Amino acid sequence: MTPPTDRLLRPDDGDALRSELRRIAALSKAPVVFGGTVHAGTLVLTEFVGTRTNGMRGLAVAPSSGLGGSAVSTGKPRSVADYRSASTITHHYDGPVLGEGLRAVVAVPVVVDGQPRAVLYVANRESGPIGDRVADAMVQAGRRLSVELTIRDEVDQRVRLALARDTTPAISSADSIITEELRELHAELRGITPTVSDTLARNRLRSVTDRLARLVSGVVDPDQPITLAPRELDVLSQIALGCTNSEAAQRLSLRAETVKSYLRSAMTKLGAHTRHEAVVRARRLGLLP
DSSP: OOOOSSSOOOOOOOHHHHHHHHHHHHHHHSSSEEEEEEEETTTEEEEEESOOOOOTTTOOTTTSSSHHHHHHHSOOOEEEEEEEEEESSSSSSSHHHHHTTEEEEEEEEEETOOOEEEEOOOOOEEEEEOOHHHHHHHHHHHHHOOOOHHHHHHHHHHHHHHHHHSOOOOOOOOOOOHHHHHHHHHHHHHHHHOOOOOHHHHHHHHHHHHHHHHHTTOOSSSSSSOOOOHHHHHHHHHHHTOOOOOHHHHHHHHHHHHHHHHHHHHHHTTTOHHHHHHHHHHHHHOOOO
């Protein structure tokens, strides 16, 4: 559920999920309540209230598969009045689900910044629609968990930015302000450059941003030069400001998955294991200001 970060001092997101499931169980009186987190698009069921077997524990639900996979893919609540005979879902997981005796099921995705991060379920062992009151409670729980995760993501982002700043040499307050403004200018120029249709002008803009990066970082000729593709630098310049993948995608007019791909490639070239480490190494090499 937690985005790929250093995690810093972030509490376990599973605790927040577990808390909401227990709250749903208490309010709805539903016989079975369960849920799990989404990792790289795959839902993994980990939390259960009221189950009689361990058949679903650790179950990995692929995107678009079953009820939960459908909720992940669409980003919308899904329900079936009778899981066994439902024609609106695939039946990849009939064994563990029917082995638990579940018939009517509602699945509500927890979506943060357009990305599914978890799925909450309630289920009955008898067929028939689950009431609106229970469904509404589920939706409200999903919204609360979404807000909680959004807040945690924002805190992580600000802490990462603070850590990135702490890795730079100690300088005066005025110099620090100028440095940050130059970094923001660098990122803005990197974002504008791909939109310029004239090839010569585009190349000149990239040359200017490269010079700006070397000027601010103080690195003129690194001992072990590493070359990043223009789009990799575009993405990394936004990440250096503390942007999430979605925020970087919006600034660069790219898809979030494309940003993720460029970032992964840049991290590989830099030999970095985290976003923060990639920014630090890029600055030491004079690739970023």
